Amino acid sequence: MTIKTIQLQLAEQISNHNKIWGNLLANLDFGNEAPSYWDVKLKPTHIFVDRINKTFTFKNAAFTFDVNSGVSYGDDHSLFTKQLSGRGTFLFINKTIQLQTLILNKALAIQNK
Secondary structure, eight states: OOHHHHHHHHHHHHHTOHHHHHHHHHTSOOTTOBOOOEEEEOOGGGEEEETTTTEEEEEEEEEEEEEEOSSSTTSSEEEEEEEEEEEEEEEEETTEEEEEEEEEOOOOOOEEO
């Protein structure tokens, strides 16, 4: 399996890892405001793979989410984005990569998009 194939599969799995991104939102203190949407975009070229140790690091994952602070949905809607990095491990299963662990670096200062 080529590095490019590993990067592509990892980018998709990292971007769609609902548990890690949901936990990140749950641990942010928004008071009475609540996010209802999130999206992650990660270029495969921003993932650095160590095939021998089955580890990876990544940088510049664009984590975008909204915050609704109005009384009714859509009253006061803000969109935020943050570039995040992290690391993890993976397994080779047949011709597929399986994300095993994913750890985000915790520097999270939110900026309005």
